[in-house]
Amino acid sequence: MNVTANPSTMAGSTVETEEIKVSIRNLYKIFGDDPASVLDRVKDGMPKAELLEKHNHVLGLKDINIDMPAKRLQVIMGLSGSGKSTLIRHINRLIDPTAGEILIDGEDVLSFDKKQLLEFRRHKASMVFQKFGLLPHRTVEENVAYGLTIQGISRKEATEKGHYWIERVGLSGFEARYPGQLSGGMQQRVGLARALATDAEILLMDEAFSALDPLIRTDMQNILLDLQEELHKTIIFITHDLDEALKIADNIAILRDGEVVQQGDPQEVIMNPADEYVTDFVADINRGRHVRLRSVMDREALPSGPVLPGSTPLEESLKPLSDAPDNVLSVVNRKGERIGAVSLKTVIDAMGAGQGIGQGADGTQNRYR
Amino acid sequence: MEFLTEFPTMGRTDLRDLKKAIDAGFREFSRSYGEGLEDFFHPLLKFMVWFEKLLVNTPWPIVLLVISALVWLGSRSWKMVTGTLACFLVIGYLDMWEDTMATLAIVSVATLLCVAVGLPIGILMARSNRAQTIITPILDVMQTIPSFVYLIPVVMLLGIGKVPGLIAVCIYAIPPMVRLTNLGIRLVDREVLEAATAFGADYRQKLFGVQIPLALPNIFAGVNQTIMMALSMVVIASMIGVAGLGVPVLRAVSNQYLALGLMNGLAIVALAIIFDRVSQTFGRRLQAHRNEGAGE
Structure with missing residues (x-):
């Protein structure tokens, strides 16, 4: 497995305070004829079902507070109907909230007038869609250059820039094809190239890979991670697939019925699910692949001898551990400092999923990778 | 009993006065x-006369x-x-050349x-639901009202001639253009628009x-329908001097000249078929991405 492709290992020793790029504050969204009239009731805690029955309004999002650090990959996860697609559309105001604030670089997006909003969409945030959203009557080349032509850039320059991104996503030779002539995976590469071509700092991805079959999805995830390693965009990625979330996320927020039930470091979500909903979610994942050594190690013991990085997934530590004397190894952080120890038994127990591993996970919210 | 067998009407004199009032008002x-x-x-008249003369002369x-x-530019088919x-x-x-040219001109x-x-x-209809609710019944009336009925006010206003004929043709032929433009724009994939x-x-x-x-495919279907309906109005338009x-x-x-009617009727049919096929193939050719669609 290609460990370096994972951004969580690329994050490095960033213990310094992170710059917040997108900050969502007390966001509410209610759908219906007169959302403002029922806002106070929702704030007082009226449940979704009662709101629908008594007032005929649908609660979309309730008191969302998320800080998304710059240059990181923030995943927002939830099942269908949890409000995740509604939430991402608030960031570039494809949907306007009922109440709340959306701060980007400290500026409230909701205060933008029409012109500022167009500028914001053209230059600061681009988007990738679940069903691609490509223009069927334009070629791959024209689709990739779409955002640039909207900006008013000359056709020649737009095409030139577009070609660079077509090459980056591996679609050279398909410039003159129409989207309808491409497979789903290739169409989404066009969607990705189109979004990247505008040089926007924020990349919104709404279930971008969900419509693709598993092998192609893995492929696209790797392309995204490779690009991110170099581009360092602030990516907000919506998905309903926890495996996908854990593979790519720097941070995760889990939504349920329009509320955030847990957010933070992916490792923390696996090791300390906040409630039954998250526990159910986490139950089926491949722990050997997604849990890292630092989440299960014993912090008290600091033996000498061979070492492994704390970011190593459990399944990759099995071989070194079985080769090690006494089947025990030290765990080091990025700076090479010893921060704990693991034994083969701990790792196997942890991979066996189930209960009990939560104990070893105390304090994992600190970042020491 | 009479109340049930005879529908109670508003009274002969009142009715006559009402009709008179409307007629007088319009006059x-x-x-x-x-x-x-x-x-x-x-x-418009000058343009029509000029165009017809151009074709005939x-x-x-x-x-x-x-x-x-x-035809070649439109269809690319020998x-x-x-x-x-x-x-x-x-x-x-x-010997129907001149009449055909005149028909070609007005159509x-x-x-x-x-x-x-x-x-x-x-476009306006597609943009606003209110515009749609107002315009749709108007289009319904335009399409269903017998053409002779709206010929009366048109002739009263503009007399007999090319312009009233043209207006009569347009009243009948414009609804499909409007309807199919509206439909076509409303059917555009929401996700593409959102993107x-x-x-x-x-x-x-x-x-x-x-x-x-x-x-465009729907808009072109609208153009095609409009042409067909304009052609079908040619005979009625001729009643008011076109x-x-x-x-x-x-x-x-x-x-009761059978041969004369048949020959001129068939000439209209020939024009209709030519217009129809050429405009349809032209519409299809504009949609290159649809024709080649493969590899789903």
Whole structure:
């Protein structure tokens, strides 16, 4: 497995305070004829079902507070109907909230007038869609250059820039094809190239890979991670697939019925699910692949001898551990400092999923990778 | 009992007075505004006269050449060009050339007018639900009301001639253009439109870059229908003084000339088929991405 492709290992020793790029504050969204009239009731805690029955309004999002650090990959996860697609559309105001604030670089997006909003969409945030959203009557080349032509850039320059991104996503030779002539995976590469071509700092991805079959999805995830390693965009990625979330996320927020039930470091979500909903979610994942050594190690013991990085997934530590004397190894952080120890038994127990591993996970919210 | 068997009416004198009042009111209206309206439509009349004269006075081989070229540009099919040529040669040989040119002129102008007026109305309808609820019943009336009924006020206002004929044709032929433009724009994939919005496209960029191009198949179906309906109005338009193939048909009906009616009727059919096939293939060719669609 290609460990370096994972951004969580690329994050490095960033213990310094992170710059917040997108900050969502007390966001509410209610759908219906007169959302403002029922806002106070929702704030007082009226449940979704009662709101629908008594007032005929649908609660979309309730008191969302998320800080998304710059240059990181923030995943927002939830099942269908949890409000995740509604939430991402608030960031570039494809949907306007009922109440709340959306701060980007400290500026409230909701205060933008029409012109500022167009500028914001053209230059600061681009988007990738679940069903691609490509223009069927334009070629791959024209689709990739779409955002640039909207900006008013000359056709020649737009095409030139577009070609660079077509090459980056591996679609050279398909410039003159129409989207309808491409497979789903290739169409989404066009969607990705189109979004990247505008040089926007924020990349919104709404279930971008969900419509693709598993092998192609893995492929696209790797392309995204490779690009991110170099581009360092602030990516907000919506998905309903926890495996996908854990593979790519720097941070995760889990939504349920329009509320955030847990957010933070992916490792923390696996090791300390906040409630039954998250526990159910986490139950089926491949722990050997997604849990890292630092989440299960014993912090008290600091033996000498061979070492492994704390970011190593459990399944990759099995071989070194079985080769090690006494089947025990030290765990080091990025700076090479010893921060704990693991034994083969701990790792196997942890991979066996189930209960009990939560104990070893105390304090994992600190970042020491 | 009489109440049940005889429907209670408003009374003969009252009814007569009502009708008289309406007639008088409209006559008054046409007296004060008729001239102004005629002036308003004068440029249209001049254009029509000029176009008809152009078609009739140009030597027939040149007209044939131009028509063939247009058919080729529209359809890129030699079969279509040959068929068209054959039709026009037969029409000319049977001495219907001048009438055919006159019909061609009014149908072309009517279609242009319908597209120029119908397209913006269709866009407006697609943009606002309120516009749609107001315009839809008007279109229903325009399509279903017997043409003779609206010929009366048109003739009262503008008299007999080309312009009232053109207006009568347009009233009948414009609804499909409006309806199908509206439908086409409303059917544009929401996700594609959302993508355009997300990339910061403004209203114009969305309309001309996404909505109209994607609505083209439907818009072209509308143009096609408009042409067909304009052609079918040719005979009725001839009743109020529009020259063309309708005039001999009308004469044939009133005098029971079978051959005359049949020949001119078939000439209208030939025109209709040519217009239909060429506009359809042209519409399809504009949609290159649909034809080649493979590899789903």
